[in-house]
Amino acid sequence: MTTYEYTTKGTCSKLMQVTLDGRTIKDVKIVGGCPGNTVGVSKLAVGRDVEDVIGELRGIPCGNRGTSCPDQLSYALEQAYAQEQGAK
Numbered sequence: 001m002t003t004y005e006y007t008t009k010g011t012c013s014k015l016m017q018v019t020l021d022g023r024t025i026k027d028v029k030i031v032g033g034c035p036g037n038t039v040g041v042s043k044l045a046v047g048r049d050v051e052d053v054i055g056e057l058r059g060i061p062c063g064n065r066g067t068s069c070p071d072q073l074s075y076a077l078e079q080a081y082a083q084e085q086g087a088k
Contacts, residue, residue: 001026004083006076010067013038016076020084023050025077033069041070050081 003019013033019026025045030038045053054074062068 002084002087003027004076004080006072006079008069008072008076010065011062011069011072013069013072016073018073018076018080020050020080022084023081024048025050025053028073030069030073038069041073045073045077050077054078054081 001019001021003017006016006018008014008016011033013030015031017027017029017031019028025048028042028045030042032038041057054077057070057074057077059074060068060070062071
């Protein structure tokens with residue numbers, strides 16, 4: 001298992017740490033943002049297939065920002081999974 005870090009863009013959250021075991025999300029920590037949203041989204045992602053979660057979260061907006069913490073998590077997962085695949 002490897003933990004990857006992603007610096008968010010356009011959200012109240014500032015950093016996401018994602019731990020993957022192959023295609024399975026093992027842990028998600030989001031620094032900053034609205035705790036109810038970020039903790040909830042993190043818990044819903046754990047134990048699931050990375051590509052399924054990316055597909056469900058991609059494109060969710062927050063107000064007129066053009067992105068959101070869930071949307072940014074999809075990018076964090078995508079980047080982490082690409083790095084995970086490159087490490088093999």
